[in-house]
Amino acid sequence: MTNSPTVPADPPPPSERALPVPSALRPWFTGIGAVTVDGPFDDAFAHVPDTDTKVVVREEANGRRDTLVVGPRTRASYHTDQHKRSVSCVQLRLEPGAVGPLFGVPAVDLVGRVVPLGDLPAGTARRLARELTGVERDGITARLADLLPPAGDGSRERLLRAAVDALSTRPYRTPSAVRDVARELAVSERQLRNLFAEGVGVSPKHYARIDRLRHILTHAASAPWAELAAATGYYDQSHMTADFRTLMGVPPQAFFTGRLPRATPCQTLRQR
Structure with a gap:
């Protein structure tokens, strides 16, 4: 890459x-x-x-x-x-x-x-x-x-907003680890997972993964891969590439050069 x-x-x-x-x-x-x-x-x-x-x-x-x-x-x-x-x-x-x-x-x-x-x-x-x-x-x-x-604006709403902010990638800081967010907010990791399931829909860990991915998609044209990996809290560039491929279905270089997975017909409604 x-x-x-x-x-x-x-x-x-x-x-x-x-x-x-x-x-x-x-x-x-x-x-x-x-x-x-x-x-x-x-x-x-x-x-x-x-x-x-x-x-x-x-x-x-x-x-x-x-x-x-x-x-x-x-x-x-x-x-x-x-x-x-x-x-x-x-x-x-x-x-x-x-x-x-x-x-x-x-x-x-x-x-x-x-x-x-x-x-x-x-x-x-x-x-x-x-x-x-x-x-x-x-x-x-x-x-x-x-x-x-x-x-x-009860305690659960404030708690969820604080957790979402801590797990989000910002220009000035990398996202916090889930265990650190739970400790900072004085809740268990299980309580945090339940709060996210109810209020966001995905687990805290998966929320952070998706948020990091979207940061990469937004800034890929303006920053080197290694810099993006560091800014989003990955261990290294290889870790970022593996996570990108898991979530997007293709590696970053394939995605950005248009080598995409096979497309399926667009549907208006998709029920479970």
């Missing part, structure tokens, strides 16, 4: 444009993105691992709208769709711990799934699905501010 990865000039579809998060939504959402897919497209595109659960308000070219919940992804998947019509979406990334209060299920139940928002058991989920499906794209955030209940 070389020290200077070749990154494709154009990102694979779909592409996402970040939007500001209004202050009224910050207790519930960490980010909002406008996503557009202009099909058909010939090349495969990757859904990279992601620890977030997202609410997706989608509109197809024919005007049909639906509201979905996309759970965390623990491994990359590769897709293609020769017949995809143009689709625009607003993606809202939930805060850790928000899934249960809004949807009535633990986050672990949504891992690897895409489900209609209205199928989830909480009354809030059904109300959001009903209201958001009829709102124009530019009015989604304003309508959400009217619909969302007051956000809780």
Whole structure:
């Protein structure tokens, strides 16, 4: 593997444009993105691992709208769709711990799934699905501010947020080890795992692995491999390469030069 990865000039579809998060939504959402897919497209595109659960308000070219919940992804998947019509979406990334209060299920139940928002058991989920499906794209955030209940800020929510921050890669520090985070927060590792299963959907260890991977994907064009390995807390470059291959299905150099695994047809909904 070389020290200077070749990154494709154009990102694979779909592409996402970040939007500001209004202050009224910050207790519930960490980010909002406008996503557009202009099909058909010939090349495969990757859904990279992601620890977030997202609410997706989608509109197809024919005007049909639906509201979905996309759970965390623990491994990359590769897709293609020769017949995809143009689709625009607003993606809202939930805060850790928000899934249960809004949807009535633990986050672990949504891992690897895409489900209609209205199928989830909480009354809030059904109300959001009903209201958001009829709102124009530019009015989604304003309508959400009217619909969302007051956000809780109990000890479990604060504990989860602190653990997520400690296990995340930051420009100024490497992520902490799970055992160190548990000790710092005065909980057992088992309690921490249970907290993550309920509020994030993946274990603390897997959360840290995915977060490190996403840091690598973001900064691969601007930093040498060895520097990326050190910045993300890997033992060495070989350790980083092995973890990348496990999560992405191919080594870093293959991924960044477009030598991807075989793509499968894109599906709208995937149930367990």
